[in-house]
Amino acid sequence: RAYRAWRSEERPVVVTHTYEAPPTTDLDPETGQCNGAFAIACEDQAAEVEVDTETGHVNVLRIISANDVGKAVNPQIVEGQIQGGAIQAFGWATIENFIMRDGIVLTPNFSTYLIPTALDVPAEFEALIIEAPLEIGPWGVNGLGEMPFLSVAAAILDAVRDATGVLFDSIPLTPEKVLAGLRRVALE
Numbered sequence: 629r630a631y632r633a634w635r636s637e638e639r640p641v642v643v644t645h646t647y648e649a650p651p652t653t654d655l656d657p658e659t660g661q662c663n664g665a666f667a668i669a670c671e672d673q674a675a676e677v678e679v680d681t682e683t684g685h686v687n688v689l690r691i692i693s694a695n696d697v698g699k700a701v702n703p704q705i706v707e708g709q710i711q712g713g714a715i716q717a718f719g720w721a722t723i724e725n726f727i728m729r730d731g732i733v734l735t736p737n738f739s740t741y742l743i744p745t746a747l748d749v750p751a752e753f754e755a756l757i758i759e760a761p762l763e764i765g766p767w768g769v770n771g772l773g774e775m776p777f778l779s780v781a782a783a784i785l786d787a788v789r790d791a792t793g794v795l796f797d798s799i800p801l802t803p804e805k806v807l808a809g810l811r812r813v814a815l816e
Contacts, residue, residue, distance in 0.1 A: 649764075667764070667771065669771055676689045679792050679806065686803075691750050693710050694758055699765075706772060717776070717780035717781050719743050721799045725800050
């Protein structure tokens with residue numbers, strides 16, 4: 629009867645739920661111990677690149693982004709969040725070159741400050757949803773937020789180092805920066 633009523637739009641069922649996160653504690657200054665978080669999120673990224681040693685252009689061919697989300701209540705939204713965060717970090721690492729000199733922004737609009745478009749993103753992108761439900765999380769979920777953003781730049785820098793032998797410690801990897809790094813290593 630309840631099912632038929634629900635299907636006929638009577639909506640007889642009302643459910644409320646309140647989730648209260650487990651308590652956390654402050655850092656003990658003497659021991660350094662605390663319970664600062666009730667859940668720790670994990671993610672891992674990998675990138676495959678090509679580097680044109682004549683022009684300094686870095687072409688990111690593939691990104692794999694694996695994220696432990698606890699329980700993916702809505703996998704399609706989780707996948708979209710992974711894609712969005714990782715591609716944002718891809719742009720930050722490769723083409724978003726914010727320039728300021730003497731307090732003046734020299735890249736104030738999208739004709740001078742580039743962001744990736746659909747044509748710029750890697751041809752291959754794999755979003756891996758890792759599910760290890762949390763007993764203490766609401767419905768087993770763990771936060772995702774901007775986690776996919778965190779280590780994409782590092783994965784790209786590491787892939788460029790593997791490809792060229794050059795360790796870069798700043799982004800974006802503009803062609804000028806890559807060529808300078810290649811020249812520096814060649815002289816060593």
